[in-house]
Amino acid sequence: MRFARCKMLIVLTLFVIAAVVCLTSKGSAKNDDDDLDKRLSQVLRAQGFTGRIESTLERRLGRKIDKRLADLGRNLFHDTIVGLNNDNSCSGCHAATAGFGDTQSIAIGINNNFIVGPDRSGPRNQRRTPMAANTAFFPNLMWNSRFASLSNDPFDNRAGFNFPPPEGMTLSDKAHLLIAQAFIPPTERVEAAGFVFPGDNYAIRREVIRRVDDVPEYRRLFGKIFPEVDAGAPITYDMFAKAIAEFEFTLVFANAPIDGFARGEREAMTDDQKKGALLFFGKANCVACHAVSGQSNEMFSDFKEHVIGVPQIAPIFGNVIFDGPAVNEDFGLEQITGNANDRYMFRTSPIRNVSLQPAFFHNGAFTTLEDAVHFHLNVATRARDYDPARAGVKPDLQGPIGPIEPVLKRLDPLMQTPVILTHEEFRQLIDFLRKGLLDDRAKPERLRKLIPTHVPSGRAIQNFQ
Ligand code: HEC
Ligand code: HEC
The missing domain is CATH 1.10.760.10 (Cytochrome c-like domain)
Structure with missing residues (x-):
């Protein structure tokens, strides 16, 4: 009898302890969430990011x-x-199937095979088509x-x-x-x-x-x-x-999870995306160039040019004469200003919906978002290691690539110090870029419907893959 009472007391005590432990740990997880939300809200507010640009x-x-x-x-x-x-x-x-951007690393214009998609072929122009x-x-x-x-x-x-x-x-x-x-x-x-x-x-x-x-x-x-x-x-x-x-x-298409979050919808983003966003605006300092304030209209670009050291790939078969002594370079801003100080400078990409792109940077030198960001975090080392075949560009772009040392000599000071992220942080940053910046209405399955079945001229519609 006494023994049974004692046993019951022990069970009861254990139950109370378990309940207390459970409640406090749940409370602290909730506190973590609150803290994450609070920190990201603060960062966005400080940047003047409203998530309401589309409505303007x-x-x-x-x-x-x-x-x-x-x-x-x-x-x-x-x-x-x-x-x-x-x-x-x-x-x-x-192409509607790529956020109204390119299906290629470098655009193909005239004398193409009438295909729009991965199998498009023909002489290359100079750069990738932005969305x-x-x-x-x-x-x-x-x-x-x-x-x-x-x-x-x-x-x-x-x-x-x-x-x-x-x-x-x-x-x-x-x-x-x-x-x-x-x-x-x-x-x-x-x-x-x-x-x-x-x-x-x-x-x-x-x-x-x-x-x-x-x-x-x-x-x-x-x-x-x-x-x-x-x-x-x-x-x-x-x-x-x-x-x-x-x-x-x-x-x-500027209503991505980050916009919903900025408008107060805390559930619009996952915890990983929120952590990725905090890295973007904080430790990784992407926002220094991929700006959201003021005249950037919340488009994730300062709309200014920088040298970020993108490897110089050039087509074997093209119809634009490239720059430089071996005609395999792209002088970027210098082409317009005529100022040699502007050589290799390109506008910061506005990266909303970036995950819809099949290739990245002005010449599509990388074909996965992971590789593009990985490169971006440590340019000097990775630019020298660049191998177009490994980067997955088409065979006609794999060959002899332009010089990289003159590019790296002009590298933007912000790109000179590598950003060191843990695997976990890298994954979170990618998650933010891939999903946190994606407006679902821009996905191919929806935009494909905008391709007309016939046009008033009666001409054939290109073959969209
Ligand atoms: C041969 C492929 C090709 C065709 C055809 C083409 N574009 Fe482009 N478009 C490009 C490329 C490449 C760029 C970027 C060029 C550069 O910066 O040197 C661009 C840039 C743009 C931009 C600026 C995007 C930005 O981020 O600044 C807009 C807008 C645009 N094109 C609209 C059009 C319209 C409208 C048409 C048809 C009347 C058209 N384009 C036809 C390849 C093409
Ligand atoms: C010094 C300014 C600068 C900083 C800092 C910067 N970027 Fe960029 N980013 C650029 C420029 C400029 C381009 C386009 C360059 C080109 O295509 O030649 C670019 C392109 C990109 C692209 C490819 C987009 C496309 O159009 O293909 C991604 C993705 C990207 N940046 C992500 C990031 C992330 C993530 C960070 C932070 C880790 C970051 N950037 C930091 C300037 C910067």
Whole structure:
């Protein structure tokens, strides 16, 4: 009897101890979570990151998106009528299946095999096609920022839009930088125009628009939006550019888990992603260049150029003459400024939705996100070890690579000290980049639906893999 009571007491005591241990440990796990949330919220607040950038689009445009105009733009974006070589459209390089970015390490323009995807082949141009998604918020465009809104706001043309010659400042009357940008691609001979048609950029645009204007269905669609076309006036290049830009305005996918978290949805991110974000904004100091404050419009880029030491791969078969004595280099910003101090400088990549890319950096020298980030953490060592075959680039890009020592000589001071992460931290950083920055609406299965089954010109649609 006494023994039984004693046993019961012991059991009871054990139970109480267990309960206390269990409760306090649960409490401390919760405290850890709270602490993680608090720290990340604080960091984001200090950066001025709101997670609400997407909702500012129409206000900054000063109007609603015109859905009919955007849909017309979607057709033109996918129509080879825009390419005087008759075998490429914007979508041949800006593929719906890759966040409207490249399926290749280095873009393939004219004389391609009409495939958009891994098996695309043909002569290479110079660089990888960046994603057109979210470009509505970019204060400057291209790998060397050569198309720029001088106010650093793509929605504000008051200081003018600067382009290299021959356009210069002539596109400054356009309401948004993307409308101005749409004047350029069809004039690029290696991308779309080809070498047969004689004449300058203005002549190429006149010919592209003459072809569009010749198609009754395009006249009908433009006529619904522009009354002057309905009344018999010709379609103008300006209207074409507005349609293309309007479509690009619909490609804003800037509602990733990090945005949800910033708006107060704590469950939007996993603990690993939160820890990865803290590394990005903290110990790894990625935000020093992949900025989110102010004029970066929360796009994870300072929209400035840096030398980060990317290995120089060059195609065996291409139609652009590369830089340097052995024509296997890319001088980056120097091509625009003519200043040798700007050699090898490229714009910090805006890395929202980066996991949709099949290749990384301006020339796609790496083909996995892990390899790209691993490289980025210790450039000097890994640039010298670079092997294009091991990096997984296509055979026509594996060969003789450009010199790396002159690049490393100019390496940005921020890249000179390696960032040391544990395996666990590296995994968390990748998790943040891969999922924390991904807006699910930009995934291929959804964007694929934007590829038209036929276009008003009746021309064939490229074969999307
Ligand atoms: C041959 C492939 C190709 C075609 C066709 C093409 N582009 Fe591009 N696009 C590129 C490449 C490559 C770049 C980056 C070039 C550079 O920086 O030197 C780019 C850059 C851009 C950018 C800037 C993106 C950024 O991050 O700054 C926009 C916007 C764009 N293209 C829109 C278009 C539109 C609209 C069309 C069709 C009218 C088009 N492109 C046709 C390959 C192409
Ligand atoms: C000194 C500025 C700087 C810092 C610091 C920096 N980056 Fe970058 N990052 C760049 C530039 C510039 C590019 C594009 C370079 C190029 O393509 O030639 C880039 C490209 C990338 C890309 C490839 C994106 C694409 O378009 O293919 C990823 C991913 C990336 N950075 C992640 C990170 C991470 C993660 C960190 C922190 C560990 C970091 N970066 C730190 C400047 C920087």
